[in-house]
Amino acid sequence: MKRSYDKLASLFKRKGYVWGPSPEIYEGGVSGFYDLGPLGTILWHNVANTIRMNYFEEGFYEITSPLIMPKKVWEASGHLGGFTDPLTKCAKCGAVYRVDKLILELFPNEKVEGLTYKEYDEKISKLKIKCLSCKGPLTNTVPQNMMLKTTVGLNTEAYLRPETATTTYLQFKRYYEFFRRKLPFGVFQLGKAFRNEISPRQGLIRTREFNQAEAQLFIFKKDKNKWDAWNKFKDFKLNLYPYKLQEKGKPKVMSLSEAIKNKCLQNKAYASCLGIAYKIMLDLGFDPKKLRFRQHFPNERAFYALDAWDLEWRSEFFGWIEVCGIHDRSDYDLKQHSKYSGQDLSVQANGKKEIPHILEIAFGVERLVYCLLEQSYDEEDKRTVLRLPPHMAPVKVMVLPLVTKDGLDKKAKEVEAFLLDEDFYAEYDDTGSIGRRYRRADEAGVPFCITIDHQTLEDDSVTLRDRDSMKQLRVDISELPEFLDMALAGELDF
Ligand SMILES: [Zn+2]
Structure with a gap:
C-alpha cells in the first residue's frame, strides 16, 4: 500500500496526537487551528523541553512576555506595514x-x-x-x-504577536541590568504567536496559532568574531546550501570553520547559532541526512538583515520544510524601538554609546512535532509502527498482564505503580490478546512493553520488549528502572 499524508493524519488522530482543524464539531473547524491530543501534548512538551535545555546550556535565559501588544510596537517593528x-x-x-x-x-x-x-x-x-x-x-x-487585530479596553488598537522576537526585544534595558551590564548575552522565549495565514492547508506545517522557541543573542558588532563557544561548534559538519549554489549546484557538507574560511558564513557567533540549531535537531532525534541549511537570496531576506539561513527538513509529502530560521538582524530592532518609544536603547561599549546587534535562532515547535511524527511513521507487513526516538516518546512503557487471571493483573498494576513512582510514563493495558496489545503500543509509538506472566509470580522477573526489533529480555522487576534508563538512552542491546 502506498504511504500517504492522509494515512498518517488519520493515525495521528486515532492515537490522540493531533486533532482538527478545530473546533471540529462546528462545521468541521477553521483551517489553521489544531488541538494536540493527550499523546501529542506530551510529545510537544518533550520537544519544547529539549530546545529549552539546549538554549539554557548555551547561556540563554528564558523570559515570558504578553501575547498582545499595542499598535505602536508593531509600527516600530515593521510588522504593521510590511508583514x-x-x-x-x-x-x-x-x-x-x-x-x-x-x-x-x-x-x-x-x-x-x-x-x-x-x-x-x-x-x-x-x-x-x-x-x-x-x-x-x-x-x-x-x-x-498577517497580523490578528484586537481591542484592549474600549478603544486601544492592539495586535496578537506574530512572533515572540519583537516582544523579547522590548525589555533590552532590563536584561542589560540583569546580566550586569556585560554583553554578549542571550534571552529566549517559548510561547504562542499568531499569523492570519491565507487559506492554510498543510496541517501542522502551516497554522494560524503556533508556538515559537526563539533565542536572541545581543552582541556588539565588533565582538561577533570573539565568541567563547566557537570551539564547541567549529568542527560541526553541516549540509550548507549557500544562495550562490542554489542557482546551479548542490548543497555542500562543510565544517563551520571551513564555512568561515571560504566566506560562506560571515562570523563565528553567527556560525555558532547554526551549530546550536543543528545540535538541537540531533538531540530531538532527527536524521541528519534529511537536514540542510538554505541561505536566503539577498532579495529574499528583510532589508536590514545581514544574513539569513533556514534550517530545513525534507518531508516525504511537503518537500523541504523550514523548521528554524537563523537571522543576523543587525542593530535594526533596537534602533527602531529607540526611535518609536523615545527611549535611548544604546549602552556603553568601550567608552562610547552603541546599539548592539541581534542574532536570532527561531524554531517553530508544532512543525518539529509534525516532522518527528512523519519521520517516525513506518509501515511493515503486519504492523504500523511509530518509531519515535525513545527519549521523545510520550508513553515510555506499557505494562501488560499476559492474562487477567491468577493475580497477573494485580501484579501488573503493582509494576505500573512502581514505574510511575520511579518517574517513568508507564501505562497499564489488559484489553484484547497480547499480540493486539503489542500492535496498539507500536502504533502509539510506545518504545517498550513489559509483560507479566506466570513466571513473574515465581521469581519477580518480567519480559521487556523492544518496539523496533520486537526482541525481548528477561529482567528482574527491581532492575527495571536501570534497564529502562539504558534502553531510553539507546544503550541497551536486545
Ligand atoms: Zn473559483
Missing part, C-alpha cells in the same frame, strides 16, 4: 490563495523566493494557473497583512 503575504482571489467564486504556495503546489520546481508581485502575476499567466475549485481567472496579486 504581508501575496494574495490572489478567484474573480468568479471568490476563493483566496497565497500565490507563492499555489505556484509551488502545482509546479514544485518553480522558483518563487524573492519575487515581486508583478513577477508573481507574470508567472500565474505564463503557467496558465486558474482557480483550483472553479477554473475561474485569478486577480492580480495584492499584499495581505
Whole structure:
C-alpha cells in the first residue's frame, strides 16, 4: 500500500496526537487551528523541553512576555506595514490563495523566493494557473497583512504577536541590568504567536496559532568574531546550501570553520547559532541526512538583515520544510524601538554609546512535532509502527498482564505503580490478546512493553520488549528502572 499524508493524519488522530482543524464539531473547524491530543501534548512538551535545555546550556535565559501588544510596537517593528503575504482571489467564486504556495503546489520546481508581485502575476499567466475549485481567472496579486487585530479596553488598537522576537526585544534595558551590564548575552522565549495565514492547508506545517522557541543573542558588532563557544561548534559538519549554489549546484557538507574560511558564513557567533540549531535537531532525534541549511537570496531576506539561513527538513509529502530560521538582524530592532518609544536603547561599549546587534535562532515547535511524527511513521507487513526516538516518546512503557487471571493483573498494576513512582510514563493495558496489545503500543509509538506472566509470580522477573526489533529480555522487576534508563538512552542491546 502506498504511504500517504492522509494515512498518517488519520493515525495521528486515532492515537490522540493531533486533532482538527478545530473546533471540529462546528462545521468541521477553521483551517489553521489544531488541538494536540493527550499523546501529542506530551510529545510537544518533550520537544519544547529539549530546545529549552539546549538554549539554557548555551547561556540563554528564558523570559515570558504578553501575547498582545499595542499598535505602536508593531509600527516600530515593521510588522504593521510590511508583514504581508501575496494574495490572489478567484474573480468568479471568490476563493483566496497565497500565490507563492499555489505556484509551488502545482509546479514544485518553480522558483518563487524573492519575487515581486508583478513577477508573481507574470508567472500565474505564463503557467496558465486558474482557480483550483472553479477554473475561474485569478486577480492580480495584492499584499495581505498577517497580523490578528484586537481591542484592549474600549478603544486601544492592539495586535496578537506574530512572533515572540519583537516582544523579547522590548525589555533590552532590563536584561542589560540583569546580566550586569556585560554583553554578549542571550534571552529566549517559548510561547504562542499568531499569523492570519491565507487559506492554510498543510496541517501542522502551516497554522494560524503556533508556538515559537526563539533565542536572541545581543552582541556588539565588533565582538561577533570573539565568541567563547566557537570551539564547541567549529568542527560541526553541516549540509550548507549557500544562495550562490542554489542557482546551479548542490548543497555542500562543510565544517563551520571551513564555512568561515571560504566566506560562506560571515562570523563565528553567527556560525555558532547554526551549530546550536543543528545540535538541537540531533538531540530531538532527527536524521541528519534529511537536514540542510538554505541561505536566503539577498532579495529574499528583510532589508536590514545581514544574513539569513533556514534550517530545513525534507518531508516525504511537503518537500523541504523550514523548521528554524537563523537571522543576523543587525542593530535594526533596537534602533527602531529607540526611535518609536523615545527611549535611548544604546549602552556603553568601550567608552562610547552603541546599539548592539541581534542574532536570532527561531524554531517553530508544532512543525518539529509534525516532522518527528512523519519521520517516525513506518509501515511493515503486519504492523504500523511509530518509531519515535525513545527519549521523545510520550508513553515510555506499557505494562501488560499476559492474562487477567491468577493475580497477573494485580501484579501488573503493582509494576505500573512502581514505574510511575520511579518517574517513568508507564501505562497499564489488559484489553484484547497480547499480540493486539503489542500492535496498539507500536502504533502509539510506545518504545517498550513489559509483560507479566506466570513466571513473574515465581521469581519477580518480567519480559521487556523492544518496539523496533520486537526482541525481548528477561529482567528482574527491581532492575527495571536501570534497564529502562539504558534502553531510553539507546544503550541497551536486545
Ligand atoms: Zn473559483
